[in-house]
Amino acid sequence: MRFSVEGVWKRVSALDKKLMSSSAGLPPSRLDRGMKRLSRAANHSVLWFVVAAILATGKGPFRRGAMRGLAAIAGASASANLVGKSLFPRRRPAADLLAVARRLSRHPTSSSFPSGHSASAAAFATAVAMESPRAGVVIAPIAAAVAYSRVHTGVHWPSDVAAGAAVGAGAALLTRRWWPLGLNEPASAYEHAELTSLQEGDGLVVVVNPYSGLGPDPSPRIAEEWPKAQIVPIEKLESLPDAKALGVAGGDGTVAAVAAIAVERDLPLVLIPSGTLNHFARDVGITGLHDTAQAVADGVGVRVDLAQVNGQWFVNTASLGGYPDMVRIREKLQKRWGKWPAAVIALARVLQRARPLEMTIDGDKHLVWLLFVGNGPYRPKGFAPTMRPRLNDGLLDVRYVRADRQFSRTRFFLGALLGALEHSRTYRHLEVASLNVEVHGAPISIATDGEVRERGRHFAFRSRAAALGIYRP
CATH class of the missing domain: 3.40.50.10330 (Probable inorganic polyphosphate/atp-NAD kinase; domain 1)
Known part of the structure; x- marks a missing residue:
């Protein structure tokens, strides 16, 4: 039996028409107005931004769910709207299939396949559920309703919605490559x-x-x-x-x-x-x-x-390069814009103005964009270290991005975007008990645990094993 793409597409189209007819045949009700309002609320993911803001007022899994959800929407929206619609042009359902009362006032003109609304809804709901199943149970029905609203209002075929939901769920699951799920168990000690x-x-x-x-x-x-x-x-x-x-x-x-x-x-x-x-x-x-x-x-x-760095204790991380500048700019802006918007603005400015640093790291000279030192081995190994499975190794987690390679900044961003930074020649990752860094040129600032410290040229990092006793259940 030969596989025929054309045959499969004909069967999908026939099923789409049958399901669309069933939806169009529903009697008029208050549901029509609700579906129109819900569909419009999800335009440009505004609905999900509002939900994310509400979740972010909580702590732990709720806040992480909001952040992961927004990251998933970014990936899903780009995949569905920029890639999918360009590669698979498809006409929207005919407006006269539905009663006037059920139609949206503005009929979209872009490709029908896949549904961007469904992609964003599935991406956000899946991502939130990955961090907080309780929040996911509440958000999933809303996401499903948004996806169905695109069929109910006649702007998408059911297969558009199904494809969009698959893209969104995939984008949410893909965030684990850059940002792994938190460990349920505390770090070993x-x-x-x-x-x-x-x-x-x-x-x-x-x-x-x-x-x-x-x-x-x-x-x-x-x-x-x-x-x-x-x-x-x-x-x-x-x-x-x-x-x-x-x-x-x-x-x-x-x-x-x-x-x-x-x-x-x-x-x-x-x-x-x-x-x-x-x-x-x-x-x-x-x-x-x-x-x-x-x-x-x-x-x-x-x-x-x-x-420690130069005798200054830190519990999480220390960094040289762009991060201290970002913290300084963020602090100037956050009273006006709030902490998170100020951080985004500060990061954009730092990336635009960044200059490489010439430094000697344990005796070897390098040109570096950024150097990160963590208290204990962090995971994952790529661009965004987020967690420590152990706090009893007596090791520092050292990562730096080299600037002495051609197109190093571009290669750095591509590696980070693809989740393959650990394989890039612009990126180095070490786990050592101590580290000595000598900066050539003007003194620079160091940031420890998010706070910008004094300027200097020499930075001696040391891991202090079992230094702190702490009450823990």
């Missing part, structure tokens, strides 16, 4: 047998940064959980009283500052994640105050590695 239970927070001093994150000041909740604890504002960080343990409620920059004092005083850390992203807390395995409170009551925890 060293055993800690010397922690003691702090009943009602007796002997605990907690440093609170009320300006971190998007939520309210966590001080009232901390005081309710540990009535005997001392709560100290971030402004008094340099004059902390004696304690049995130091606590910190804030973002990663605040956590790094308090962790440095905890290491110097040989005190365990009580971590209350209340920043925007809480990368360190997520990797350690602390999702909220309830986790920490249980560990403090039980007197259980672990020891984890920290890292």
Whole structure:
């Protein structure tokens, strides 16, 4: 039996007409007006941007779902509208198939195949469900309704919608290549047998940064959980009283500052994640105050590695090159534009103005666009390291992008776009216990844990194994 593309297409077209006739034959109802409104709301993915903004007000999987969903929409929209419609031109269903009341006021003129609305809807719903199944259960019916609305209003054939949904789901699944799903288990760490239970927070001093994150000041909740604890504002960080343990409620920059004092005083850390992203807390395995409170009551925890650069402690990452400039520009813009829009604007400006750095890395001279150093091995190995499966290796994760190759910046972006940066000759990845970097030319800034630090030419990075004790369930 010979396979015939033309024969398959005829059968698909016949089924499309049959299904379209069934939909057109539905009696008039309030559903007609609802489908038209829903279809228009999804124009240019506006509906999904609004849903993403709502999800982003939450934390953890909801916020990650919103970010992954927007990334998936970008891929799905480009694939469906720029590629699919160009390669597979197809006429839209005839307007007279439907009653006037069901038709959209503006009939699209682009190719019918595939459905861009369906692609974006499936991409967003699938991506959100990958991070948060609970949110996915709510969003999936809305996405399905958006996809059906394109048939109900007569602007797409059913096969257009099915193809668009497949493109969208594929785009969402493909985001895992650049941005793997978070680990359900906390990073491995060293055993800690010397922690003691702090009943009602007796002997605990907690440093609170009320300006971190998007939520309210966590001080009232901390005081309710540990009535005997001392709560100290971030402004008094340099004059902390004696304690049995130091606590910190804030973002990663605040956590790094308090962790440095905890290491110097040989005190365990009580971590209350209340920043925007809480990368360190997520990797350690602390999702909220309830986790920490249980560990403090039980007197259980672990020891984890920290890292230093020129004696400055950091818990997540340090970087040289464009990132410190991006942070500086973002801070100037975020009061006017908000943090995330300001970050996008800052990144665009830095990429446009970037100049390569000449530096010696462990004795070898290189021309580099950007150098990244992580506290512990990050995964994935490509452009966007997002998680640490281990905090007990005693290693630094070193990545840099070379600028001494022809078209290095273009090759860098293509490698990142295709998820194959680890195979590019412009990209280097090392895991070492220490690293020495000498910058040639004017002193440059270094950023640690998202904060821009002092300028310099010599940067000595060291991993400090089991440096910090931390309460963890």
